Amino acid sequence: MVQFLNSRLFKILFVIACLAIFTMSLMPGKQLPKGLPWDKALHFIGYAGLAFLARMGSKKHPSWQIVIGCILFSLLIEILQQFIPKRGFEWWDMMANSVGVFFGVFIAIPIKAFLKKRKIMATD
Template identity: 65%
Template sequence: MRKFLSSKLFKVLFAIGVLAIFIGSIMPGKQLPSNLPWDKALHFIGYFGLGFLARMGSVKRPWWLLMVACIGFSLIIELLQMFIPNRGFEWMDLAANSLGVICGVLMGMLGKKFLIRE
């Protein structure tokens, strides 16, 4: 199978993902749409994508360091939410984020073998 994607593309997508999660996470609670599906599923999906993009875009970083960095980002976001109106720190959000990162990085390890040319 021919590998056809560059890790540079995933680096750009990762940066966009970090920005999107940051902006969405610091919005005051009343500005969020009220018709969102289950909150923890959104956390898992967002951070799954972040972990996947981090692994696919990384050439030299070990997988465990990417997990630590993405989970650390998630922790910082949760801590910042304590200072945002109608938002707050939630352990279950952090757990869903962390599980999403772990699954995303693991999936990225598989995807990298088949899709990325180095």
Template identity: 80%
Template structure:
């Protein structure tokens, strides 16, 4: 299979994803759209994408470091949400985020040899 993507692209996309997740996670609850599908699925998908981009973009860090880093980022955001109107810390959000991180890293680990030229 042809490797056609550069890891630098994934690094840029990872930074953009971090900023987007951070901004959306710290919006006051009243500003969030009312017609969102199941909240936990969005957490899972967002953090799966984040971890996937991190795995695809990293040349140095092993997968376990990416998992820990992404979960700590999630924990930090959940902690900050305590101080945002109509938001709060939720263990189920942290669980959905963590399961997304694990899934994203595994998928990235499996696909990276086929998609990224080093």
């Protein structure tokens, strides 16, 4: 049986997620879609997904390195937003991003172990 779930797939999805978050985060404020749900929920979901993909795709890096890397990525984006029209650095965004990162890593650990145990995900 070919196992399509492997670290390479998750790495590709992680890069796509990074590009999507980077692009959406650095759009000028007036170009953002109207009628979005609560802003902080989007931050939480985006960074939870990013950290989840990073944990699922990593064979070498411990979880603490993934958490720090994702939070630093979030910090970089928040700093860059200061230079974008109608955007700016927000501590509450950083908080939502960071909580999302911890959640994403937290749920990825048992899911990855379960998938490997059931031989649904390749051990690489």
